[in-house]
Amino acid sequence: MAATTTTTTRAAPDSLSGRFKGSFAYFTMKDRTPQILTRVIDTLHRHKNEFFEEHGEKGIEAEKKAISFLSKLRNELITDKPVIPLMDNLADADIWNRYLEYQKSLLEENSGQPSWFQSPWLYVECYLYRRIHEALIQSPPICDFDVFKEGKVQSFFESQQAIIALCTHLQEVSKIIEDLDEEQLKEEFFKLLQVSLWGNKCDLSISSGESNSQKCSPLSSLRDLNSFILVNDMECVWSLLLNSKKTRLEKVTSTRVDIVLDNAGFELVSDFVLADFLLSSKLATEIHFHGKSIPWFVSDTTKHDFNWSIKQLQGANHRWMSRCGINWEGYMKKGTWVYHDHMFWTLPHEYCNMSQVASELYAELQKSNLIIFKGDLNYRKLTGDRKWEFTVSFHQALNKFHPAPLCSIRTLKADVQVGLQPGQGEQLMISDPEWMTTGKYGIIQFDGMP
Numbered sequence: 001m002a003a004t005t006t007t008t009t010r011a012a013p014d015s016l017s018g019r020f021k022g023s024f025a026y027f028t029m030k031d032r033t034p035q036i037l038t039r040v041i042d043t044l045h046r047h048k049n050e051f052f053e054e055h056g057e058k059g060i061e062a063e064k065k066a067i068s069f070l071s072k073l074r075n076e077l078i079t080d081k082p083v084i085p086l087m088d089n090l091a092d093a094d095i096w097n098r099y100l101e102y103q104k105s106l107l108e109e110n111s112g113q114p115s116w117f118q119s120p121w122l123y124v125e126c127y128l129y130r131r132i133h134e135a136l137i138q139s140p141p142i143c144d145f146d147v148f149k150e151g152k153v154q155s156f157f158e159s160q161q162a163i164i165a166l167c168t169h170l171q172e173v174s175k176i177i178e179d180l181d182e183e184q185l186k187e188e189f190f191k192l193l194q195v196s197l198w199g200n201k202c203d204l205s206i207s208s209g210e211s212n213s214q215k216c217s218p219l220s221s222l223r224d225l226n227s228f229i230l231v232n233d234m235e236c237v238w239s240l241l242l243n244s245k246k247t248r249l250e251k252v253t254s255t256r257v258d259i260v261l262d263n264a265g266f267e268l269v270s271d272f273v274l275a276d277f278l279l280s281s282k283l284a285t286e287i288h289f290h291g292k293s294i295p296w297f298v299s300d301t302t303k304h305d306f307n308w309s310i311k312q313l314q315g316a317n318h319r320w321m322s323r324c325g326i327n328w329e330g331y332m333k334k335g336t337w338v339y340h341d342h343m344f345w346t347l348p349h350e351y352c353n354m355s356q357v358a359s360e361l362y363a364e365l366q367k368s369n370l371i372i373f374k375g376d377l378n379y380r381k382l383t384g385d386r387k388w389e390f391t392v393s394f395h396q397a398l399n400k401f402h403p404a405p406l407c408s409i410r411t412l413k414a415d416v417q418v419g420l421q422p423g424q425g426e427q428l429m430i431s432d433p434e435w436m437t438t439g440k441y442g443i444i445q446f447d448g449m450p
Contacts, residue, residue, distance in 0.1 A: 012384060012386055012399065013386045013387045013388055013389075014386065014387050015120035015121065015122065015123075015384070015385055015386055015387075016120065016121045016122070016380075016385050016386065016387060016414070016415060016416060017117075017118065017119065017120055017121050018030070018116065018117035018118070018119075018121055018124070019117055019118050023415060024414060024415045024436070024437045025121035025414075025415070026117070028121065028125065029077065029116055029117055029121070029124065029125075030078075030117075033077060033125070033128055034074055034077060034078055036298060037070060037073065037074040037077070037128075037132075038074070040070055040132060040147045040148075041067050041070050041071065041074075043147050043150060044063050044066055044067055044070075044145075044147065045063070045067065047063070047145070048060060048063050051063050051142055051145075054141075055141045055142070058140075058141055059141065059142060062139040062140060062141060062142040063139070063142065065138070065139040066135045066136055066138075066139035066142065069134070069135035069138060069139070070132065070135050073128075073131050073132070073135065076116065077116050077128070080115050080116050080117045080118070081115060081116065082112070082113035082114065082115050083100055083103070083113070083114045083115060083116065083119060083124065083127060085097040085100055086130065086131070086134055087134070087138070088134045088137045088138055090134075090137060091343065092130075092343050092346070092347060095347060095357070096127070096130060096347070096348070099123070099347070099348055099349070100114065103119055103120075103123060120385065121385060122348065122350070122380050122381065122384075122385035123348045125297075126346070126347070126348040127348060129294075129295070129296050129297060129346070130294075130346065132147065132295070133294045133295065146295045146302070146304065147295060148295045148298050148299065149295075149304075151298060151299060152264045152265055152299055152305055155202060155264070155265035155266065155299065156264070156265045156266070156309065156312065159202070159214040159265055159266035159269075161216065161217070162214040162216060162217055162218055162266055163214075163266060163269050163313075163321060164318055164320070164321055165216075165217035165218070165219060166195065166217075166218065166219070166269060166270060166273050167269075167273070167313070167318070167320040167321045167323070167324045168320045169219055169273075170273050170276060170277065170320075170324060171320045171323060171324070173188055173277065173280075174276075174280050177280050177281055180281075182242070185281055185283075186238055186242075188277065188281075189234075189238060189241075189277065189281070189283070190234050190238070191219065191222060192270075192273060192274045192277050193234055193237070193274065193409070193444060194222050194225070194226075194229075194234075194444075195218045195219065195222070195270050195273070195274070196267075196270045196271055196273075196274045196374070196409055197229070197409050197410075197411065197442045197443075197444060198218055198221075198222075198225060198411065198442065199214065199218065199263075199266050199267035199269075199270035199271070200262060200263065200267055200374060200375050200376075200409065200410055200411045200439075200442070201214070201411050201439045202214055202263055202265055202266050202267050202299070203262070203263050203267075203298075203299060203375070203376070203411075203413060203439070214265075214266040218270070225442075228440060228441050228442060229441075229442050229443065229444060230412075230417070230420060230424065230428075230441050230442070230443050231394075231419050231420065231443040231444065231445045232443075232444055233407065233444055233445055233446035234444050236407075236446040236448060237370065237407050237444070237446055240369070240370060240405055240446075240448060241255070241257075241278070241283040241284065241369075241370065242283070244283075244369050244370075245282055245283055248285070254285040254286060255283065255284045255285050255286075255369050256284065256285070256286050256287075256288060256367060256368045256369050256370075257275070257278055257283075257284040257286075257287050257288070257368065257369060257370045257371075257372065258287075258288045258289075258290060258365060258368040258370070258371045258372065258404075259271055259274075259275060259287065259288070259289050259290070259371075259372045259374065260290045260345070260371065260372065260373045260374060260378055261289055261290060261291045261292075261300075261301040261306075261374055262300060262301070262374035262375025262376075262377070262378065262410075263299040263300060263301065263374075263375065264299055264300070264301045264302075264305035264306075264309065265299065265309075267374070267375075268301050268305065268306070268309055269309065269313075271289075271374065272309075272310075272324070272328055273324075275287040275289070275337065276324070276327065276328065276331075279331070279336060284369075284370075285336070286335075286336050286337075286338070287331075287336065287337050287338070288337075288338045288339075288340060288368070289306065289337065289338065289339045289340065290339075290340050290341070290342065290345060291303060291305070291306055291339060291340070291341045291345070292341060292345055292346050293341040293342070293343055293345070293346055294346050296345075296346050297377060300377075302341070303339060303341050306339055310325050310328050310329055310332070311325070311329075312325070313325030313328070314326055314329060340364070342358065342361045342364075343358070344357065344358035344361050349381070350381055350382075350384045350385070350399070350401075351381045351382050351398075351401045352384065352398065352399035352400055352401040354401065354403075355401075355403075362403050365403035365404055366403045366404060367404075368403070368404040369404065369405070370404065370405050370406070370407065371403065371404050371405070371406040371407070372406075372407050372409060373406060373407070373408045373409070373410075374409055374410070375409075375410050376410050376411070376412070376413045376414050378408065378410070379408050379410045379414070379416070379443075380414055380416060382397070382398055382401065382406075382408060383397040383398070383416055383418055384397065384399060385414070385416055386416065387416075388416060388417075388418045389418075390417060390418065390420040390424065390425030390426075391418075391419075391420055391421070391422055391425075392418045392419070393418065393419055394408075394418050394419040394445050394446075394447050395447050395449050396418075397418040397419075398447060402447065402449065402450050405446070405447070405448040406446070406447055407444065407445065407446045407447075408443065408444075408445045409442075409443070409444050409445075410442065410443055411439040411440070411441065411442045412435065412436050412437065412438075412439065412440075412441045412442065412443070413437055413438070413439050414436070414437065415436045415437060416436075417436060417443070419443075419445055428441075
């Protein structure tokens with residue numbers, strides 16, 4: 001992986017930043033992130049006895065050391081101190097430190113150092129989670145402790161009824177899938193795409209770690225939620241996959257779909273269900289999942305979360321949950337499902353820089369027929385997290401990032417949105433001033449242009 005950084009086009013607007021008081025970025029840095037850090041410190045403190053049982057006095061010392069690092073980090077954040085280089089020796093530390101130098105180079109002379117509230121929100125929020133990881137890495141022997149695991153596990157179990165409903169629906173569809181005509185198949189695909197969309201509401205970084213799991217069946221409310229989808233390109237996604245399927249049946253090729261994951265818990269299960277349907281409907285022949293290599297943004301999916309979720313389903317005391325878990329484990333063993341966790345997903349770079357910063361990942365994504373990007377952070381990185389006009393096209397905001405046809409599926413939890421119709425954003429501002437940040441609205445936004 002190279003450590004170079006490129007700039008975006010001159011026409012791109014300013015980055016979202018905490019320096020704009022009253023903005024969602026400012027609110028996040030001022031209120032939400034200190035709350036998250038406080039919860040992380042509390043989590044470590046509550047596990048003190050566990051650390052002692054496992055590691056003796058070394059475990060207690062490590063807990064104190066990590067808490068000291070995190071308390072210092074919290075103080076730096078709330079007092080808007082300059083961003084400092086990473087001090088650990090992980091493979092990505094040099095890339096992060098070069099990115100800090102890049103941020104310094106963007107500042108005008110005599111305007112100080114990059115700091116928590118003055119720098120781009122995307123950068124400092126990603127940096128926060130990397131610093132949390134650094135605090136653990138520098139505190140052996142508890143370096144592998146996931147400070148967010150408890151919340152993710154709780155969210156999964158609180159969503160049991162919704163997961164049961166979804167697994168049951170999938171099994172019912174699987175039994176008759178061979179008999180579905182093209183229109184029925186399309187209807188089912190649209191249904192599961194929307195379930196995957198609304199599953200994105202379950203985001204612990206937005207609720208500062210407070211539980212916001214999926215309590216009821218997501219299938220029953222889809223019709224009511226339809227009017228809250230601001231950009232709906234499901235037809236485009238369907239056409240692409242259907243054409244690929246028809247071509248494949250003629251030429252015996254494969255159809256690969258990549259899913260860049262967001263949250264563990266119910267959302268991950270909704271992504272699994274969509275992936276399973278893509279295989280059983282023959283709209284795809286292989287699914288590649290992309291998760292995070294370190295604990296990230298409170299509820300983001302790591303390899304452990306991915307495997308743990310499948311194991312939980314396998315061992316569930318419910319027929320169809322268990323069947324799903326067994327099937328999905330089988331897909332993994334067979335290689336029709338593949339999990340990746342490239343380092344790039346936990347770097348601060350906009351995706352338009354991927355081809356320079358992580359050329360091997362970009363080349364891997366170029367093998368895909370369709371890349372689905374789940375969630376808000378992916379959307380922010382796709383669009384550069386900038387103050388775009390609402391009517392700017394998605395294609396323009398992607399700034400030449402196009403390894404393959406791609407689709408963003410997200411509920412809106414950050415104040416960036418492109419590709420709206422003229423007047424649509426302004427009307428929403430009048431009817432619902434917080435429309436961009438509550439998760440109430442969603443998009444299924446496609447870009448098929450190279």
